[in-house]
Amino acid sequence: MGKIFSKLLFFQRQVPFPSSESHIDSIQVCHDICRELWGQNFIAPIHDELKKKDFKVLDVGCGTGSWVCELAADYQASCHGIDIQSVFPTQKPRNVQFYTANILNGLPFDDNFFDYVHIRSLAMFFTKEDWESKVVFELFRVLKPNGYLEFVECDSMIYNMPTSLNPLCKAGHPLLPPSSSSYLIRFERFLHDTNKLENICHEQKQLILGNWSNDPLQNKLGSLMSGIICQCFRNHQDAFCSYISKKDFAKLIEQLPIDYNLFKTYMVVHRFVGKKVAD
Numbered sequence: 001m002g003k004i005f006s007k008l009l010f011f012q013r014q015v016p017f018p019s020s021e022s023h024i025d026s027i028q029v030c031h032d033i034c035r036e037l038w039g040q041n042f043i044a045p046i047h048d049e050l051k052k053k054d055f056k057v058l059d060v061g062c063g064t065g066s067w068v069c070e071l072a073a074d075y076q077a078s079c080h081g082i083d084i085q086s087v088f089p090t091q092k093p094r095n096v097q098f099y100t101a102n103i104l105n106g107l108p109f110d111d112n113f114f115d116y117v118h119i120r121s122l123a124m125f126f127t128k129e130d131w132e133s134k135v136v137f138e139l140f141r142v143l144k145p146n147g148y149l150e151f152v153e154c155d156s157m158i159y160n161m162p163t164s165l166n167p168l169c170k171a172g173h174p175l176l177p178p179s180s181s182s183y184l185i186r187f188e189r190f191l192h193d194t195n196k197l198e199n200i201c202h203e204q205k206q207l208i209l210g211n212w213s214n215d216p217l218q219n220k221l222g223s224l225m226s227g228i229i230c231q232c233f234r235n236h237q238d239a240f241c242s243y244i245s246k247k248d249f250a251k252l253i254e255q256l257p258i259d260y261n262l263f264k265t266y267m268v269v270h271r272f273v274g275k276k277v278a279d
């Protein structure tokens with residue numbers, strides 16, 4: 001198992017995010033990968049409710065709004081997206097509203113306001129303490145009793161990690177934050193222990209890197225993800241190159257897609273959904 005992706009995400013947390021066109025593009029590609037991996041945008045049992053105009057949906061850390069805009073285009077529900085940065089699209093379905101806010105300072109909504117709250121790919125932006133003392137409870141606060149909360153997060157590990165990643169791991173090691181690995185393993189237990197959610201369901205899907213699968217869809221998604229990781233490394237080249245030479249860095253980046261196929265490398269994406277208990 002490797003922790004290199006958590007290092008990359010940690011670097012991303014150190015710079016204003018998304019900081020460039022390539023970051024924005026990678027959010028869009030990750031959204032497409034996630035939808036294709038599950039074959040849908042959510043697993044909460046809310047298909048019928050989403051057809052009602054007064055059903056309220058919130059996407060926290062919505063980024064460029066791809067997820068919330070797709071949902072709003074498919075259903076009549078009233079959809080809301082918030083992000084700390086205003087990178088929202090200029091064109092959007094009529095039933096979507098965007099807000100700029102930092103969840104760590106509290107969400108700008110009343111208690112028990114939303115029927116469904118979705119949060120995806122924010123694990124690395126918060127420490128374990130942020131998650132467990134602020135973020136999760138703020139999500140509970142704005143969710144109505146019997147409403148659904150859904151989390152989607154990529155495991156920070158890379159499984160069957162190629163040896164060519166080792167020098168990058170070593171290069172990144174002094175920068176690895178102590179709380180960034182394997183948090184999701186404990187997350188389901190934490191959700192249970194809050195006693196705020198019931199019927200918690202946890203699904204996991206393997207996302208390969210490269211194109212070593214027999215499944216053409218997996219190969220398509222694996223190639224896309226491999227491209228995003230390479231781009232991520234390139235975006236943070238300067239941080240890595242204080243530990244290894246530029247020449248070695250370039251060689252390693254070139255070798256990675258070949259090695260993913262040799263080692264059958266993969267990642268795991270987790271989805272948690274639960275229903276807020278009635279008071």
Ligand SMILES: C[S@@+](CC[C@H](N)C(=O)[O-])C[C@H]1O[C@@H](n2cnc3c(N)ncnc32)[C@H](O)[C@@H]1O
Pocket residue numbers: 017018027028030031060061062063064066067082083084085101102103104119120121122125
């Ligand atoms: C990796 S992107 C994921 C975007 C989107 N959820 C998706 O899956 O396509 C993470 C997003 O979280 C936002 N974010 C990070 N920290 C935040 C905070 N404290 N409050 C609100 N949004 C935050 C970032 O600005 C970024 O747009």
